[in-house]
Amino acid sequence: MPEPLSAPMVVAFPFTRSLGPVQSAFLTGLRERTVLGVRTHDDRVLVPPVEYDPRTAEEIRDLVEVDPTGTVTTWAWNPAPRRGQPLTHPFAWALVRLDGADTALLHALDAPGPDAVRTGLRVRVRWAERREGAITDIACFEPYEHPTAVRPARPHDGVFPDPVTGIIAPARLDYTYSPGRAQTRHLRALAAHRVLGERCPSCHKVCVPPRGACPTCGVATTEPAEVGPRGTVTTFCVVNIKAKNTGHAEGTAVDVPYVYAHIALDGADLALHGRIAGIPYDQVRMGLRVEPVWTDGGRYPDHYRPTGEPDADYDTYKGLL
Amino acid sequence: MDTTRDVAIVAFAQSDHRRSTAEVSEAEMLLPVLRDALDQAGLAPGEADFTCSGSSDYLAGRPFSFTMALDSVGAWPPIAESHVETDGAWALHEAWVKILTGDADTALVYAHGKSSAGEVRDVLSRQLDPYYAAPLWPDAVALAALQAQALIDAGETDEHALAAIADRNRTAAGGNPHAQLRAPVPAGDYVVRPLRTGDCPPVGDGAAAVVLAAGDTARRMCRRPAWIRGIDHRVEPHALGVRDLTDSPSTRLAAEHAGAFDAPLDLAEIHAPFTSQEVILRKVLRLGDDVPVCPSGGALAANPVMATGLIRLGEAAARIHRGEAHRALAHATSGPCLQHNLVAVLEGDRP
Ligand SMILES: [Zn+2]
Numbered sequence: 001m002p003e004p005l006s007a008p009m010v011v012a013f014p015f016t017r018s019l020g021p022v023q024s025a026f027l028t029g030l031r032e033r034t035v036l037g038v039r040t041h042d043d044r045v046l047v048p049p050v051e052y053d054p055r056t057a058e059e060i061r062d063l064v065e066v067d068p069t070g071t072v073t074t075w076a077w078n079p080a081p082r083r084g085q086p087l088t089h090p091f092a093w094a095l096v097r098l099d100g101a102d103t104a105l106l107h108a109l110d111a112p113g114p115d116a117v118r119t120g121l122r123v124r125v126r127w128a129e130r131r132e133g134a135i136t137d138i139a140c141f142e143p144y145e146h147p148t149a150v151r152p153a154r155p156h157d158g159v160f161p162d163p164v165t166g167i168i169a170p171a172r173l174d175y176t177y178s179p180g181r182a183q184t185r186h187l188r189a190l191a192a193h194r195v196l197g198e199r200c201p202s203c204h205k206v207c208v209p210p211r212g213a214c215p216t217c218g219v220a221t222t223e224p225a226e227v228g229p230r231g232t233v234t235t236f237c238v239v240n241i242k243a244k245n246t247g248h249a250e251g252t253a254v255d256v257p258y259v260y261a262h263i264a265l266d267g268a269d270l271a272l273h274g275r276i277a278g279i280p281y282d283q284v285r286m287g288l289r290v291e292p293v294w295t296d297g298g299r300y301p302d303h304y305r306p307t308g309e310p311d312a313d314y315d316t317y318k319g320l321l
Numbered sequence: 322m323d324t325t326r327d328v329a330i331v332a333f334a335q336s337d338h339r340r341s342t343a344e345v346s347e348a349e350m351l352l353p354v355l356r357d358a359l360d361q362a363g364l365a366p367g368e369a370d371f372t373c374s375g376s377s378d379y380l381a382g383r384p385f386s387f388t389m390a391l392d393s394v395g396a397w398p399p400i401a402e403s404h405v406e407t408d409g410a411w412a413l414h415e416a417w418v419k420i421l422t423g424d425a426d427t428a429l430v431y432a433h434g435k436s437s438a439g440e441v442r443d444v445l446s447r448q449l450d451p452y453y454a455a456p457l458w459p460d461a462v463a464l465a466a467l468q469a470q471a472l473i474d475a476g477e478t479d480e481h482a483l484a485a486i487a488d489r490n491r492t493a494a495g496g497n498p499h500a501q502l503r504a505p506v507p508a509g510d511y512v513v514r515p516l517r518t519g520d521c522p523p524v525g526d527g528a529a530a531v532v533l534a535a536g537d538t539a540r541r542m543c544r545r546p547a548w549i550r551g552i553d554h555r556v557e558p559h560a561l562g563v564r565d566l567t568d569s570p571s572t573r574l575a576a577e578h579a580g581a582f583d584a585p586l587d588l589a590e591i592h593a594p595f596t597s598q599e600v601i602l603r604k605v606l607r608l609g610d611d612v613p614v615c616p617s618g619g620a621l622a623a624n625p626v627m628a629t630g631l632i633r634l635g636e637a638a639a640r641i642h643r644g645e646a647h648r649a650l651a652h653a654t655s656g657p658c659l660q661h662n663l664v665a666v667l668e669g670d671r672p
Contacts (some may be wrong), residue, residue, distance in 0.1 A: 004344045011382050015451065023452055046563065048453045053559035074474065074566065076466030077514035082443060084458035093463045093513070095562050104562030106454055106467075114514055119474045135453050168450055175382040175439045180346025211392045212349040218366030218395025220352050 005184045012172040023049045024165055025063055025158030030137035031161055033127055037066050037101050043222060047101035047152045048135075064153035066100035068125035073097050073104045075121075077114040083172075086140050092117045096141055097198055100153035108140040133164030182212035183211075185224065191299040195228040195292070197268055205269035228265030231304070232312040233288040234320050235271075236261035238281055259284045263304055264320040271320050277296065278305030287311035323353075328420045329539040329546030330628035331532050333635035333642075338501040338527035338623035341437040344605035347386065348393040349618055351433055351528050355393055358530035359429065362542045366395025369475045369532065372402045373416045375409030375432040379444050380386065390433060401425070408432065409529065409631030410592075410653030410663050416533050417549060426538045431629035433528035434627035441524055441626060448656065450559050462595075464561065464657040466513035469597035471566040473515060477604070480515055483596040484508045487621055489518045490599075494618025501525045508646045522594040527625030547638035547649075547667040554653075554663035561658060563658075572652065572662040573605040579650075579664045582596045582604065586666075587646035588613045590633040592653045594620040599657060602652060616640070630654065634665055641669040 019027060022038055023185060029036040032120035039062040046054075053060050075094040081087055086108035094117075095104035110126065111117045124144035131137035134229050179187065182198055186209045187198035197208030198221035206225045214221050242256045259281050262271040274292070276284050289309040292301030333591025335385035357364065372394055378386050387404045396402065396618035401424075405411045409432020413628055436444075442460035449455040472478050479583050487505070494500035502522045507670040509518025532542070539546040555571035555578075557564055576582065589608050593599040599614070608614055615621075617636040620629045657659040 006343055009382055017451055019452070027452070041372050045325060046560075048560070048562075050560065054560065059652060073562075074467050076463055076470055076516075077511065078463060079511060079514070082458060082460055084443075086457055093459060093467055095467060097562070103560070106459060106561055107457065119470070135456050167452065167456075169456055171447060171455075172383060173379070173447070176343075177438065178343035178346075180349045181344055182349065186343075187648040205416070211389065212346055213352055213392040215392040215397075216395070216397035218352075218355070218393055220349075239483055 004181065005187055006178040007214070009175045009177045010172065011175065012170070013170040015171060016166060017169060020051045021158070022049045022061060022063070024163050025160070026105060027133040027135070027167065028160045028163040029130045029158070029187040030135070031133040031164065033068070034156070035066050035068055035098060035125070036156055036158060037064050038062060043139045044102040045100060046103045047098050048105050063156045063158040063303070064100070065156040066098045066153050067097070067151055070096045070098035070123055072109065072117070072119055072121040072123060074119055075109065075117050078119065079168055086136065091140065092140060094123070096123055099150045109139055110140045110142050120175065122146070134167055139238050180212060182210040182221070186210055187300070190301070193294055194226060197225045197227045199223045199225045206267060207270045208265060208268045208272055225267065228292070230289060230291045230307055231263040231265035231268070232317045233276065233284065233286060233290060234243050234262045234264050234317050235286060236276065236284055257281045261304070263290060264317050269320070272300060275303040276305070277303040285311070285315070287314060326421050326423070327419060327536050327539070327548055328417055328513050328533055329543065329548045330634065331534045331539050331543035331546050332358045333529070333531045333639045334358040334361065335499050335632055335635065336527045337499050338525045338625050339414040340501065340523070340525050342435060342526040343437065346388045347381065347433055347435060350395040350435070350526065351390055351431060354528045354530050355429070355431060358532050362427070362532040362534065364427065364429070364532065366402055367397070368423040369427045369429040370401065371416055371419045371428040372400055373404065373428065373430050374630065375405045375407055375412040376434060377406055379447055380434050380436055380438065380441070380626060382439055386594050394429065396651055407655045408629065408653050410634055411554065411655070413531060413533070413634055413662060414552060414554060414632060418536050420533060424544055427534045428533040429530065430533060430631065431528065431530035432628035432631045434625045435526040437526050438627050445657070453560070459551050460658065462516060463513045464493070465595040465597065466516045468566040468658045469520070469595065472597050475567045477567060478597065478600045482600070483520050486596040486599050490615055490619045490621040493616050494622030497617045497622065498643035499623065500618045503618070503622065516595060516597070520596040522620050522624035523622070525623065525625055527623060527628055529625070529628045529635055531635050531638065532632065543642060544643060545642055545669050547641035547669060550666045550668050551581070552663070552665040553578035556661040559656070559660065564658070566593065567601065569601050569605045569659045569662060572602060572659065572664060575662050575664040576606055576650070579666045581650050581664055581666050584648060586612050586650050587648050588616060588637065588640060589650040590615055590617060590619070590637040590652070592620055592630045592633050594624050594629070596621065598654070598659055606650065606652065630663065637667050641667055644669070647671070
């Protein structure tokens with residue numbers, strides 16, 4: 001079979017998250033160079049703090065302040081930092097138990113090399129220059145071999161001016177999308193201005209676009225079947241919301257309102273969807289005969305337009321609604 | 322719930338696990354696997370009383386990606402179907418409950434993952450706590466390496482012992498035609514120290530399916546059903562700094578509830594993508610050197626994320642189907658550093 005198609009794809013989104021009272025105090029504290037923990041009913045201090053005791057599920061709100069110095073409880077040397085990680089040069093991941101805390105915080109540790117890191121190493125927080133109320137307000141930890149008296153955690157009211165109540169956590173993942181055998185064949189045919197479906201060996205229905213399986217029978221489909229290119233509008237809706245990149249040709253936006261329709265291509269047993277153009281939106285109707293339009297160099301139909309034929313009889317497409 | 326109902330795994334099938342399967346869609350990858358499992362049980366597509374699948378949208382990079390995979394199960398006339406956004410082992414647990422309630426006598430359970438589409442190390446970082454951990458993008462190997470160092474510091478293993486675990490698993494995989502790595506690989510460079518290339522699972526694509534059935538239906542479908550004598554799953558706090566990374570109390574508790582310690586085991590299929598995790602699982606599951614662990618090669622030989630745990634259950638069941646074992650343990654894990662663990666005990670009828 002021909003080389004399968006593939007294309008780069010990026011999924012990126014900013015997650016907006018609200019904070020509860022404990023997380024809000026902790027992240028606001030980081031902005032002010034203050035590290036807060038929370039005390040459990042059995043007198044353990046959790047840093048970073050949570051709102052419910054992980055052992056008992058009791059609500060906990062008793063904030064305390066701990067020191068920005070601590071001890072490495074375990075570590076791992078990262079020779080090749082990845083996108084988004086706290087440092088761009090090699091560093092150690094570390095769990096650090098801050099002085100006054102009973103649990104450890106995950107962060108990066110800036111050290112010259114793995115030989116400079118060990119479990120038990122004394123470290124301190126290196127604050128980010130620009131702080132906004134996020135875990136990244138701690139730029140990283142750094143070695144801090146300095147004999148200081150370790151202070152126990154002390155009460156803190158958690159009150160700061162202008163507290164942060166939410167974070168925006170951007171996420172981005174990169175993929176290489178491969179549509180598989182059946183859709184590769186379909187997409188290649190579309191680029192040649194032909195529409196290829198696949199016929200089910202069991203129920204003999206023709207699916208377009210094909211997915212390599214009959215969705216009703218659950219069996220593999222391999223027999224190609226050319227359909228269309230003309231078809232019939234079986235149902236439609238009028239879209240009044242302008243979306244970014246709702247365009248087909250070169251990312252041009254499509255003006256609203258426009259019509260999105262289910263179209264039963266001649267010879268197909270499954271309706272596909274597409275945009276209807278070349279006719280005022282309020283004149284689109286069930287039964288309208290349409291044909292695909294490829295714009296110059298387009299690899300797939302940009303939209304469908306009326307063919308000028310008489311409308312199809314309802315009985316010819318009622319099974320495809 | 323009728324807990325006296327006997328439920329068994331009666332069929333198991335899996336794909337050949339490979340670095341990339343760009344030539345097939347998820348549905349195309351699943352079809353032959355589902356066909357194989359259903360044929361073994363004598364079921365037609367859509368005929369199982371209940372269907373449950375495990376997969377993750379984050380691997381595919383598409384929302385509701387499991388609905389596309391449904392094209393491969395024969396969903397017309399309408400079927401009773403469910404999905405878990407985690408390893409298919411948990412889909413099996415849901416199907417087991419469904420059969421215990423009497424709502425179903427048979428169930429098809431499947432799972433798939435195409436890690437080749439993205440960078441699975443980064444993808445898995447998106448399952449972390451979004452306030453304190455995820456913004457730092459600690460990848461899956463980094464977190465496992467923190468756990469490995471904790472074990473080394475505690476004197477429970479060292480890099481040589483970890484390399485030996487890698488060799489044992491991949492040598493065993495020589496007998497598994499589906500495995501991706503079927504012979505030992507060089508220990509390699511550090512990926513994140515102390516874990517080297519050899520301590521980490523291969524990245525790859527694959528799928529698996531099992532059929533569950535109750536009582537006489539199971540006996541009719543399978544000459545020697547693998548009865549689920551106990552199954553349980555437990556979860557630990559998500560914050561890594563709260564947990565003792567050298568221990569896995571959730572696995573221990575799940576094993577107790579599944580009855581794993583009630584009688585000797587003939588073998589164990591454990592889900593340990595990293596060599597260091599096998600050290601912990603052997604300890605908490607009390608697996609001595611007399612119990613073969615992962616004769617299939619385990620997750621170090623094939624790690625189709627979201628199917629790897631279900632495959633452990635399937636591999637253990639298949640040994641019973643073939644009469645090679647009477648009593649087997651299967652374990653599945655999910656989340657960073659063995660956060661969430663499922664343990665099942667499977668038994669064949671005594672001849
Ligand atoms: Zn069909």
